[in-house]
Amino acid sequence: MQHAVAVVRAFRPNFLILAPLCAAGGIAVAWRQGVPLSVLDLGLVLLGALLAHAAVNLFNEYDDFRSGLDLLTRRTPFSGGSGALPETPEAAGGVRAAALGTLALVVAIGLYFLWHAGWPMLVIGIAGLALILTYTRWLTRHPLLCLLAPGLGFGPVMVLGSVLALGGRIDAMALLVALVALLLVSELLLINQIPDAEADRQVGRRHLVILAGRDRAARVVALLLLGGYLVVIAGVAAGVLPGTTLLALLPLPAALWLAARLPGAWRVPERLHRVLGTNVAVLLSTLALLALGLSL
Template identity: 45%
Template sequence: MKTLSILLGPMRVPFLLLPPVCVVLGAATAFYGEQAFHLKWFLIALIGGLCAHISVNALNEYEDFKSRLDYRTTRTPFSGGSGTLPDHPGKAHWAAAIGVVTLALTLLVGLYFLRMWGPGLLLIGIPGILAIVLYTRWLTHDPLLCLLAPGIGFGPCMVMGVDFALTGTYTVAAVAASLTPFFLVSNLLLINQFPDIEPDAGVGRRHLMIVYGKRAGVIVYGVFLLGAYLSVVIAWLAGWFPATALAVLITAPLAAHTAAGVAKHHNSGIEALLPYMKKNVVITLVTPALLSAGISAGRFFLE
């Protein structure tokens, strides 16, 4: 059991609900636009999405251990690392191995679909792989790249990638749908940086709030939340989504409450922010799931 916990810790298993949500969203747009769903391809794409997330998690854990960032942070359920490597420093190489192996599996999945559909997949495949490999060591040293990379990885790369894997093309619906996880996942990483600003700065990171302050983080968080919902409304008005996609608005009151809480408590310490970090996770998972359900339901109304 101890060995298993050391292996699972760097994978950040509790966070692995996010890839299935994004993969299902890509499958929903493929079904809505092309009425395309192939179970085998869907499962292969899901494996690729999970491996990609495990890889970036494990490599991030390894890099944060090597930089000693994990010794500086105050761990919360949402930030500060898993604590596995500081507790078992002799097993750090396991995290690196997990990151490399799952990265290789991600590449194999990409090659499978590349052989099937051709080089069009590279449009989102290359940025996705670069985000995994470069995130901790390089992207976290640039405020804009650090902010956008997580959202690009789970939004355009994953949602559009799955849509492409199932249809062999990029659809307008997939592009529009990818914006919701783009904004929400970027926000997820942003809000989780609030407790770690000083430790992150201490190891040379330069994310948004280190460079521009917490107030900038609060503003961007609110703007990105608005973008997650507004992008769906615009897509519906443009005729790219069915009216049922507006089911995402169910979480809008919770999002407004969370944004207000972050604005009020961004300087109040970790304990005051934790309830809003938890609510943000709910928003990030439930909103794309509602969008998937709404888009899929719209297909049946077209029948």
């Protein structure tokens, strides 16, 4: 029973809402394009996104335990892993099996859409698999790739993959929605690396926080976060996005507060935790409101 609980914790279920929200952006774009949406395909798109995110979490938990990183980090509710394997080391095999099993289900769903939607899905699928399998072990050692990889996975791969899977096309609207997700998710991973920087350095990681320092990384976080809102504004101004997507700007005041507070907040753990929590709420609400705006 204890092993099973550890495996479930390693899924990090509290954070799995991010993937369906990114997929929802792609679904909303396909709906805007007039694509007839079947319940089966909608369900498989959302399930595939959820399982892909779960697979990333599981591989990350397993690799961080094997590398010793889990024993070095100070966990927060938003960073440092679940802590499941340091507390239950004997569950490592179960977590690895769950990661491989989850990935196999993702591949099965991908093959269905490859048969159903055609060869463009193959490019998306290969890119997604490469990101899942290489992120923790290799991409985290290359600052630019480490910064962009999460956003690429949840933006172009997940958003555009959802559009193509449902029979839609990659147009300017789809690209802008994918870009918003790319900026916001890359920002999310970067801000969560701030409290883990010293532990990451000890196991050979080399991301932007380690390379440039926490203050400069905090400024990049602000640029990425606010850049997501600028993309929405520019898209509406250019007539690419419908005016209803301005709903996504509702969390902007909180985003501005984050941009102002983060540079000093990392020095005080309690303040940093508040900033990290607010950041998650801002990101999720922005993506949800963007999908809603596209659907109206």
